[in-house]
């Protein structure tokens with residue numbers, strides 16, 4: 001039997017799938033409905049200061065007919081009073097004792113205000129607190145959200161105000177709108193946070209209407225930066241997650257967020273160290289029902305791989321996150337085309353010809369073109385295999401025997417030892433010795 | 440006719456002749472366009488006889504550059520609306536789409552082309568091409584079918600003065616008068632005529648060349664001539680009873696259907712169509728859609744040898760047409776009007792010189808199918824009686840005009856030809872290609888130092 005249950009800094013849930021603090025987790029009605037459908041936890045839509053939303057608040061990025069490849073929003077935190085939210089949180093937790101109910105908070109930067117909201121939140125019986133240091137618009141101008149997340153000192157100060165009174169786990173949710181994500185994560189750690197969650201949304205302008213010149217979303221003729229989320233942000237989220245996960249100075253459980261739409265995405269976050277995963281845009285697109293496939297797909301995958309608990313895979317890929325200087329320069333791959341599978345679209349040809357190393361030959365053969373890689377010129381960049389529309393038609397095959405290996409760091413080291421400067425000539429000599437010719 | 444099929448309600452006629460392939464909406468067009476892989480040197484383009492740059496025009500639909508999309512199409516083909524609606528795409532572009540190799544549905548190229556071109560006409564045909572300044576030479580074009588139109592458009596843009604001579608009152612050739620109404624209507628064809636006229640082409644209708652105006656008159660008047668006269672009516676069956684009332688030629692019948700005055704067309708309750716080409720299928724399905732109860736297709740050979748396309752055959756079967764294969768008409772029976780058709784069963788013998796197995800009659804196998812109407816659809820006659828009067832023109836044994844494969848010049852250096860009259864009857868798209876290529880042949884000829892004199 002596969003066990004999907006998790007424990008993130010003491011917050012337990014039957015599966016790793018949590019609603020992210022966002023519109024789907026706005027009310028008792030929604031959170032209870034999500035739990036009924038199988039969600040393991042929720043991070044309640046951020047509660048706090050009085051706010052009023054504008055009406056038109058979302059913009060979608062469609063790509064080649066795929067709707068909402070990315071989603072941008074200028075929504076604020078919960079637009080319902082704290083009292084209403086706290087009452088509903090208490091009711092929800094009572095009804096769903098086995099699910100994780102985490103409450104996201106954001107109030108003005110005053111110690112007493114934070115103390116008060118934290119205490120009132122704990123009184124609901126919830127399992128944890130998440131500090132929203134990420135909201136990139138509306139709140140940040142008022143000195144909250146990303147305004148805190150972008151300044152490690154503020155991050156530390158406010159987290160301390162929370163941890164000094166909190167009796168339940170505190171998660172700090174980070175903004176990706178910063179050049180070094182490790183700094184606010186370390187600040188959170190220093191302030192006694194129990195976990196990190198990331199990412200919140202990315203600063204963005206989703207687009208311009210070419211007929212009216214208005215920004216999207218358009219609010220009475222005006223627009224501005226909003227927060228970007230959805231499938232398009234996943235690679236950025238994965239990277240930032242890995243940066244926090246490999247930082248020995250942080251070493252905290254992490255709740256992964258950003259572009260998770262299905263169990264495959266979720267597994268990638270877990271393989272890079274996430275304990276739980278949070279989902280917003282995918283639910284906004286399709287509803288709570290997607291969790292069914294998430295649970296089932298993940299369980300089936302675990303079973304097929306022989307894993308029984310998520311602890312066995314958490315962080316399994318982290319050891320592979322490394323620096324360019326440690327990559328083997330002599331690990332040679334080239335592209336090989338399976339002529340049986342080829343459908344003759346010639347996309348590999350034009351990609352290699354115009355954008356790589358001009359080493360795919362087109363030869364007319366009974367009415368269509370045959371595409372063939374000139375292997376000695378192929379640099380193994382893999383572009384052709386990325387554009388090929390047929391599954392497993394172009395494979396990248398390794399051609400070196402593994403006997404020689406040299407990283408850039410080793411090479412520069414070796415040059416230094418032998419008193420050779422790093423010049424094009426010396427580099428060419430090294431390449432030539434290993435049969436590498438770049439034209 | 441003895442038993443005339445009862446007339447239908449107007450709405451029923453409209454329904455019966457409504458679009459076989461309905462138009463895309465903007466959303467569905469973009470979705471389909473996005474599915475296109477944007478192949479390089481694409482197989483679909485190669486399979487199109489006019490070599491439309493399909494991947495490019497489809498990509499332009501996906502970005503919303505519809506005018507650019509139409510321009511890409513017109514660069515290769517002057518009757519793209521007709522082609523979009525009437526081309527046998529299964530055996531041309533769509534049949535070559537790489538998706539077939541992926542065991543997935545090919546891109547609906549025809550419908551996308553229709554989308555781009557209909558948008559172009561809806562936008563009021565904004566100018567896409569720059570007309571070159573006048574060369575001071577004139578070309579006469581005989582026939583306003585797709586071949587003639589394509590040749591005229593191309594020449595007009597190059598700066599030639601072009602006059603089309605068309606025998607019919609309403610131009611467009613078979614695009615107007617032949618293609619089944621559930622594929623396209625007359626008005627579609629006339630839009631394409633209008634576009635060509637907008638390039639300054641002078642279109643003179645109701646002038647049958649060879650009658651009052653002779654080819655020699657045109658040769659005197661113009662620097663070169665293009666013949667796009669197409670083919671004629673279905674040949675005689677040469678069996679007894681052919682003179683009976685209720686026996687009609689397929690082209691005549693179809694032409695009536697194309698008037699869209701469906702109430703006024705008499706169609707028998709039971710109809711036999713002789714022959715199994717694409718025209719036979721059209722005649723049969725059109726008779727059925729006009730209200731005939733029973734429609735039979737009678738063909739000497741089997742389904743394997745029949746020249747109709749697979750999808751046309753499928754369409755006929757869906758329409759409830761009954762096929763009598765290996766059956767040959769012996770005589771049409773009736774007193775004054777058709778009452779039945781006596782047929783003979785056949786079997787297949789040795790292959791003939793084209794590899795098609797010859798039908799051999801089985802003696803004593805006669806049987807009679809009671810019918811009220813017989814439509815003759817065993818091909819189209821060439822216009823050899825007219826063509827053979829033109830000096831220095833050479834025809835092959837089928838009666839087709841012989842031309843140079845690249846210049847489309849006939850054996851009379853001042854005369855060029857294209858379309859059905861050189862190929863014996865192919866598709867609109869072939870005629871469109873011929874016309875365009877011939878225009879370049881003419882231009883090359885008239886640019887010679889002697890100016891073609």
Ligand SMILES: Cc1cc2nc3c(=O)[nH]c(=O)nc-3n(C[C@H](O)[C@H](O)[C@H](O)COP(=O)(O)OP(=O)(O)OC[C@H]3O[C@@H](n4cnc5c(N)ncnc54)[C@H](O)[C@@H]3O)c2cc1C
Pocket residue numbers: 525526527581582583584585586587604605606607610611612613614617618619622646647648649667668669670690693717718721822825857858859860864865866867868870
């Ligand atoms: C019933 C039927 C259905 C068809 N359906 C399809 C289809 O679905 N798809 C497809 O691609 N193709 C179809 N075709 C074939 C297609 O219509 C022809 O291949 C195409 O129209 C040939 O073009 P053309 O310009 O050579 O000749 P035509 O279209 O035949 O045009 C010839 C023109 O020349 C005029 N003309 C002839 N003689 C003279 C003269 N002496 N003086 C002045 N004018 C003259 C005629 O009046 C006519 O307008 C169909 C054909 C038929 C018969």
Ligand SMILES: Cc1cc2nc3c(=O)[nH]c(=O)nc-3n(C[C@H](O)[C@H](O)[C@H](O)COP(=O)(O)O)c2cc1C
Pocket residue numbers: 020021022023045046071072073075076077078104132134135173199200201227228229230231233257258259260278279280281282
């Ligand atoms: C409309 C909208 C409103 C959001 N509101 C909040 C919020 O109130 N508090 C918060 O911490 N994050 C908020 N987020 C960020 C999400 O919780 C999440 O971090 C982000 O959307 C990335 O996840 P996703 O790609 O699954 O959507 C919001 C996101 C969206 C799209």
Ligand code: SF4
Pocket residue numbers: 334335351352356357358359360373377378379380381382383384385
């Ligand atoms: S791997 Fe790169 S260089 Fe090699 S054939 Fe493919 S595109 Fe060209």
Ligand code: SF4
Pocket residue numbers: 337338341342343344345346347348349371384387388389390393394
């Ligand atoms: S991209 Fe793939 S399918 Fe297309 S031609 Fe190249 S190998 Fe063949």
Ligand code: SF4
Pocket residue numbers: 345474475476477478481482483484493494497535536537538546548
């Ligand atoms: S072959 Fe198919 S997928 Fe490729 S360009 Fe043509 S229509 Fe598009």
